[in-house]
Amino acid sequence: MKEVKIGIILNGVTGRMGTNQHLMRSIVPIIRQGGVKCADGRVIIPDPILVGRDEEKLKKLAALSGIFRMTTHLERALNERDNLIYFDAQTTGKRVEDVRKAIAAGKHIYCEKPVAASAVDALELYRLCREAGLKNGVVQDKLWLPGMIKLKRLIQQGFFGEIVSVRGEFGYWVFEGDTIPAQRPSWNYRKEEEGGIILDMLCHWRYVLDNLFGKVKAVSCLGATHIKRRIDEKGIPYNCTADDAAYATFELEGGIIAHFNSSWVVRVRRDDLLTLQVDGTKGSAVAGLRECYTQSYGNTPRPVWNPDVPQPINFFDGWLKVPEQEEYDNAFKAEWELFLKHVVNDEPFPWTLLEGAKGVQLAEKGMESWAKRAWVEIPEIIYT
Ligand SMILES: NC(=O)c1ccc[n+]([C@@H]2O[C@H](COP(=O)([O-])OP(=O)(O)OC[C@H]3O[C@@H](n4cnc5c(N)ncnc54)[C@H](O)[C@@H]3O)[C@@H](O)[C@H]2O)c1
Incomplete structure (x- = not known):
């Protein structure tokens, strides 16, 4: 069984959603269960890096989660080639700017909803991903x-x-x-x-x-x-x-x-x-x-x-x-697993940033x- 380790930048991970749903109830359980199995038999092992503004909060979260890769500088995480995915659970207003940076750094994008505060911005992020050939998705838990x-x-x-x-x-x-x-x-x-x-x-x-x-x-x-x-x-x-x-x-x-x-x-x-x-x-x-x-x-x-x-x-x-x-898994974890398989093994994932833009449009x-x-x-x- 071939293991594929995949670096995931978790930005906004010290927030309510970032900590509870995405880190503690999705990524950590995925690691503890031994990863996610793809249709071709490969197993994806997440290798997250915690990103936040407050070092003390990050350290507490590291102790809680057992994940010790962390930084207060998003750019450093973006510069690491093995970090293939950028995930954003920051406050909505912070999202567009940092997702743009991540797209420019060639990362696949997964983010919380609302993708942006305007449909024009949300659609622009989708367009940028498409043009750069990057996989993308939005939380639709x-x-x-x-x-x-x-x-x-x-x-x-x-x-x-x-x-x-x-x-x-x-x-x-x-x-x-x-x-x-x-x-x-x-x-x-x-x-x-x-x-x-x-x-x-x-x-x-x-x-x-x-x-x-x-x-x-x-x-x-x-x-x-x-x-x-x-x-x-x-x-x-x-x-x-x-x-x-x-x-x-x-x-x-x-x-x-x-x-x-x-x-x-x-x-x-x-x-x-x-x-x-x-x-x-x-x-x-x-x-x-x-x-x-x-x-x-x-x-x-x-x-x-x-x-x-x-x-x-x-x-x-x-x-x-x-x-x-x-059997029902945690809703956020279920979607994470599908997104990871989409990135690594090109398995279907219709919940793209375009779908996220439709939500913002409504x-x-x-x-x-x-x-x-x-x-x-x-x-x-x-x-x-
Ligand atoms: N899918 C869902 O069901 C669901 C539910 C609630 C919230 N959300 C979305 O998740 C995102 C985060 O929401 P939350 O409730 O976790 O918020 P939160 O305030 O608890 O967390 C926000 C995060 O953004 C970071 N941040 C970066 N810059 C900031 C700034 N200038 N001011 C404040 N925080 C800043 C914080 O450090 C923190 O990690 C929002 O976009 C929200 O809409 C989704």
Whole structure:
């Protein structure tokens, strides 16, 4: 069995996503499991280098992960020939500049979403990669969540009949930071630092809708900044300049109507932090991050409106849990493995920066819709 060692630059690895999802739950487990096996039998062994601005944080992360290659100078990592992949999980606003540097240094590119703050910039990065003959990809983790995989299987099996609508509920209460510490970084609430829930979440909804239900054709979106002041990481109050909730409706190819509420100002009384309800002529399903519940036509209750008596039907009783029919890995790790096999063995990887640019496009169009208080069409991005 031939082992292929591949240097991976992990920039922004000290952040929330970089540390938890990409380093500790993807790259480290891949190393510990002995690498990723390609279709041709070769085994890819990641050789990461941690890149960040703060040496102390990098050292702590090295102790935690057992990965001791590190630098505070991105250029040094880029200059090393064996570092073939550049990965970026920095704050969104920092991404374009450093991805450009990595492309100029001839590295294959993999990065977090949103790829950029504008579709023009995101598409430019894709074009640069294509012209330089570099492999490229964007994180589209929700596609590998067990709940979403279960939904996909139901669609493939024709469970729903004709799908008519998709309702997404995403969100939870993000504390303001005065009494209870905030669970998200403060830049998320500052427009000038590419924060905002529309840019953050519509990127996700684009690939979920495009891949599972049909291409997004038009959007109507209303954003809001419900909480005006929060407390930052240093305990200093700041004004929130970015949207913290988005109420968006999408028209899909084939006539499906999707509506997603995304909010950091909502309390959860549903199965999970993200739930997707899919209604079809033959059946419905509600998926969370891991679980999925179905109700077929034959099990559909027949409610009659009468507020004068207590509700006789327990609606939750009419749903069946989809069993675990497959093994599910961490969603980020699953995509990392596919990207590594794409780079080393040219195995298929359709989740390119072009797909990332489509996500940014939907977010931009959502913001345009909000500003104009109007429906906005989503033109197909054609790359030639
Ligand atoms: N795929 C997903 O589900 C998902 C979820 C959350 C966030 N994200 C994306 O991941 C990226 C990182 O988000 P996060 O929540 O980990 O953020 P974070 O603030 O926790 O981490 C940001 C990282 O960027 C680095 N950085 C570089 N320059 C910086 C600067 N000038 N100011 C602040 N940080 C700077 C930080 O050192 C840190 O490593 C964002 O683009 C975000 O949109 C993706």
